[in-house]
Structure formats: C-alpha cells, structure tokens
Amino acid sequence: MSLRNKIFSQISTDESYIYIAGWKEVSLVDVLEHTSFTLWTSFCNFNCPWCSNSILARGLEKQKTHINVVIEALKRTYGFVDFFHVTGGEPTLQLRPLKRLLKYSKENLGLKTSIATNGSNPAVIRKLKEVLDHIALDIKAPLNNVEKYSKVIGLPQNLTKIFIPRIIESVKVSMNIPFVELRTTMVPELIDVEDVVNVADDIEKIVSKSYGRVVFVVQQFIPYENILNEEYRRKPRTSPEKVAYAAKEASKRLSIPVYYRTLEHGTKKA
Numbered sequence: 463m464s465l466r467n468k469i470f471s472q473i474s475t476d477e478s479y480i481y482i483a484g485w486k487e488v489s490l491v492d493v494l495e496h497t498s499f500t501l502w503t504s505f506c507n508f509n510c511p512w513c514s515n516s517i518l519a520r521g522l523e524k525q526k527t528h529i530n531v532v533i534e535a536l537k538r539t540y541g542f543v544d545f546f547h548v549t550g551g552e553p554t555l556q557l558r559p560l561k562r563l564l565k566y567s568k569e570n571l572g573l574k575t576s577i578a579t580n581g582s583n584p585a586v587i588r589k590l591k592e593v594l595d596h597i598a599l600d601i602k603a604p605l606n607n608v609e610k611y612s613k614v615i616g617l618p619q620n621l622t623k624i625f626i627p628r629i630i631e632s633v634k635v636s637m638n639i640p641f642v643e644l645r646t647t648m649v650p651e652l653i654d655v656e657d658v659v660n661v662a663d664d665i666e667k668i669v670s671k672s673y674g675r676v677v678f679v680v681q682q683f684i685p686y687e688n689i690l691n692e693e694y695r696r697k698p699r700t701s702p703e704k705v706a707y708a709a710k711e712a713s714k715r716l717s718i719p720v721y722y723r724t725l726e727h728g729t730k731k732a
C-alpha cells in the first residue's frame with residue numbers, strides 16, 4: 463500500500479473490534495476540568511517525530527479488542543468519571559467501532575463522550591458530532607505555513623497540503639460540538655511563541671461563529687521515554703514560563719479563553 467493510501471484508509475471496518483493499546487480508568491488530564499476514562503487507540507496517519515505515543519501511533523502496540531471488553535471496563539468506573547475519552551494514535555481511523563462505543567457509553571452508561579484528534583478526518587468528525595460532548599483538536603502549527611506543518615507532523619509537504627484544509631474543515635465542523643479544546647504543543651525548535659500567536663490568529667478567523675464552549679490550550683513538550691525518535695527524547699521540556707508567556711500573547715489575539723498546560727503547574731488560565 464502506498465503512503466498516500468495508508469494515511470487516508472480506515473484501519474478497522476468491523477464495528478465490533480477496535481485496535482487499542484490500553485486504557486486508564488480515571489484520568490485527570492485529558493478533558494479540561496473533568497475526569498475521564500481514557501482509551502488509547504492504535505495507529506496514526508501522521509508521523510510527528512516528537513510524538514509521545516509513537517509506539518502505539520505506529521502500530522507497534524496494538525490489541526484487536528472486542529468492544530464489549532471496553533464496555534465492561536467502562537462499567538467498572540461508573541460513578542467515578544464524567545467522560546469517556548478516546549485518544550491515540552488517531553481515533554478517527556476506526557470510525558465504525560469508535561462510533562458504537564461512544565454511542566453506547568452515552569446512551570447506556572450516561573457518560574459524556576470525547577475524542578482527541580489531529581483533525582485529519584473532517585468527514586469522520588461530521589459523522590460523530592451528534593454523539594460527541596467534547597473534542598480536543600490539534601492545530602500543530604500555523605495553518606498558512608506548509609513547510610513548518612510538514613516538519614511538525616513528519617509528512618512530506620505534498621501530503622501536508624492536503625491535510626491543512628481538512629484540519630480547517632475539522633475545526634469548522636467541531637463548532638457544533640458543545641465543548642471544543644483547540645491545542646498546540648510547543649515542540650522545541652519547531653513551535654515557538656510567534657508560531658503560537660500565528661495559530662491564535664488562524665483560530666480567531668475560524669471560530670467566530672461558535673455555538674458552544676471553545677478554548678485554546680497551549681501545551682508543553684515533554685521528552686517522555688516513549689518517544690521513538692532519540693533526538694526528541696534528549697531535548698529539554700519547554701520551559702513553563704515560555705508556555706505561559708505564549709498563552710498570554712495568544713490570549714491578546716483571541717476572543718475565546720486561553721489556557722496553558724505544563725507538568726509543573728497543571729492547567730491554568732492565561
């Protein structure tokens with residue numbers, strides 16, 4: 463399969479099975495101000511060199527799992543969490559089982575539902591939006607800078623050029639979801655304060671007709687040991703002061719609230 467076909471294909475088309483790397487029964491960091499049961503799906507169509515989940519994103523960690531196994535685990539956390547949150551990897555590569563799981567947890571377990579996505583699949587987000595209460599959507603670099611976006615997501619520029627309009631479309635489609643977190647990570651030597659400010663300008667142009675709660679979250683890069691690329695494992699984490707400063711500068715350009723997330727201070731409003 464060519465790279466192009468690979469990054470545009472659905473991984474799982476059987477609605478009863480989903481490829482996952484695991485879950486955490488109670489997470490405090492995946493949905494702003496809420497607790498969640500967080501499920502990690504395997505595979506991703508981007509190849510970010512700094513990815514902290516690169517082992518599962520590249521499909522090196524995957525278990526083909528019946529959705530009933532996930533549902534049983536969800537039932538055990540009943541009453542302890544607000545949200546069922548699915549992240550990855552890229553969850554939108556497994557639309558059919560993902561939709562079934564989200565629908566079941568919302569309708570039968572009374573949980574709010576959430577995904578984290580790189581924004582590459584607006585058509586999938588459109589199919590999920592009725593069932594979603596929250597979406598965390600990455601805008602990884604300024605949307606008018608193909609060269610930079612391509613470096614951040616680890617894909618050639620010709621493919622990045624296809625993805626950028628899709629990401630813009632995903633942000634627009636998400637405006638119908640009650641709670642939207644747009645996120646940018648300050649990757650060393652790739653995303654600096656001025657890039658965050660440029661992303662803020664991009665966001666301001668897109669989100670003006672929002673119906674629900676929309677926030678922008680600036681995130682710290684952390685050199686987790688799971689990063690496959692050794693170069694990024696050795697880089698220092700972004701200083702919390704720099705992340706806070708970038709968020710403050712972004713907040714001057716935006717009509718939506720801005721937060722920043724660091725290991726040192728948790729999540730704070732800019």
Ligand code: SF4
Nearest residue numbers: 506508510513551580
């Ligand atoms: S989009 Fe997310 S999961 Fe995929 S490679 Fe990039 S950082 Fe990793």
